[in-house]
Amino acid sequence: MRSRDGNRSITRAICSLILLSSFASLNAKEFLISYRYVVKDATLYNETLHISDSMKKCTGKPQVALILTNYGNENLKQTIRNNEQEFIEYMHKLGLNVEHKESTKNFQNKSTTILTLKTTCFKVDFNENFARISPLK
Numbered sequence: 001m002r003s004r005d006g007n008r009s010i011t012r013a014i015c016s017l018i019l020l021s022s023f024a025s026l027n028a029k030e031f032l033i034s035y036r037y038v039v040k041d042a043t044l045y046n047e048t049l050h051i052s053d054s055m056k057k058c059t060g061k062p063q064v065a066l067i068l069t070n071y072g073n074e075n076l077k078q079t080i081r082n083n084e085q086e087f088i089e090y091m092h093k094l095g096l097n098v099e100h101k102e103s104t105k106n107f108q109n110k111s112t113t114i115l116t117l118k119t120t121c122f123k124v125d126f127n128e129n130f131a132r133i134s135p136l137k
Contacts, residue, residue: 028125030054030136031076035091035117041110050119051077058121060136066090070131076124079131087133091117094135 032054038046068083080087094117102111125132 028123029076030058031122031124032119033117033122034119035088035096035115037096037115039111039113041112045112049080051080054121058123058136060121062123062134063137065132065134068131068133069129070126072128074126076131076133090133094120 032052034050036046036048066087068079068086070079073079096115096117099114099116100111102109121136123134123136
């Protein structure tokens with residue numbers, strides 16, 4: 001006959017693993033991020049980055065993550081502000097929609113280029129020294 005104590009230890013181990021993994025997922029927060037970059041006649045005209053907390057659970061699988069230093073701060077806007085260049089390069093790698101218009105009138109060329117990242121849900125894990133940001137697709 002089997003000992004009930006042996007079965008309980010396996011059950012406790014499985015329950016503790018499930019509990020620990022649920023605590024790890026509670027630390028992750030979800031944010032909605034959109035980005036727009038406008039260039040008119042070869043001059044930067046406007047650049048906007050919108051970040052807001054997700055009001056409902058986002059669905060999808062996390063994609064390739066970006067790790068930014070945050071020095072114990074759990075404010076995503078501040079973390080991105082401190083690592084702005086890295087984050088903007090990461091946004092360009094994700095893929096932006098490009099809209100380009102060009103016209104010539106009386107030998108004067110006018111052009112407008114708009115780069116846009118549509119509102120995307122990002123999962124953000126904050127740790128003491130870094131934030132791990134990954135888009136959900």
